[in-house]
Amino acid sequence: MSYKEHLQKDKHLVALLLEDSYTLKRRKNTAIRLMASIISQQLSTKVAKIIFDRFLALYQHKEPSCAQVLATDFELLRGIGLSNSKVNYVKNVAQFFLDQKITDQQLYKMQPEEVIDLLTQIKGVGRWTVEMLLMFSLGHENVFAVDDLGIQQAMIKLYKIKYTSKKELQTKMIAKSNAWVPYKTYACLHLWKWKDTKAPV
Numbered sequence: 001m002s003y004k005e006h007l008q009k010d011k012h013l014v015a016l017l018l019e020d021s022y023t024l025k026r027r028k029n030t031a032i033r034l035m036a037s038i039i040s041q042q043l044s045t046k047v048a049k050i051i052f053d054r055f056l057a058l059y060q061h062k063e064p065s066c067a068q069v070l071a072t073d074f075e076l077l078r079g080i081g082l083s084n085s086k087v088n089y090v091k092n093v094a095q096f097f098l099d100q101k102i103t104d105q106q107l108y109k110m111q112p113e114e115v116i117d118l119l120t121q122i123k124g125v126g127r128w129t130v131e132m133l134l135m136f137s138l139g140h141e142n143v144f145a146v147d148d149l150g151i152q153q154a155m156i157k158l159y160k161i162k163y164t165s166k167k168e169l170q171t172k173m174i175a176k177s178n179a180w181v182p183y184k185t186y187a188c189l190h191l192w193k194w195k196d197t198k199a200p201v
Contacts, residue, residue, distance in 0.1 A: 007183055009179065027139075036055075037129050038129065040052065092124050127147065128148060143184055156169070
């Protein structure tokens, strides 16, 4: 059964599934993917891309190793547009991956919650950041980003969710998402696309 056939059991999702189809891919150099996610936090997609391009330019436009990032002068990283805290967080990621000898292959084999438990030990890396990594870099099909503002907005509109607290909203969202197992990631991808292109304002 394809992910679309499964998700169509949720009647609210049927219309969202008509257009696009998604294929998840595993990407290499997970440490750099995590650094890119930190760099892009609280920035528009366009600005985030500009700053990440400047980051790569420090290393002749190639993705650096963790050792290279650690060896990069703090002020040099500040100079590309990163805040003090983001420079520290990027270096924290590099240090952690080196200290723990983490490899892409190791992360590919781990369950999502194991990856979250491991990587949220890094100061500056929260659950949402690792969930994005699981979806877009490690290719996990069953991740639900309950804290993501876009997913929250889409589900409130699509399911007409009424709530009085953030906790109540998240409880109701998780209950809806249980029907999507084992394809929660795909549901999120369709919800994001619907919110950005078709959702009623």
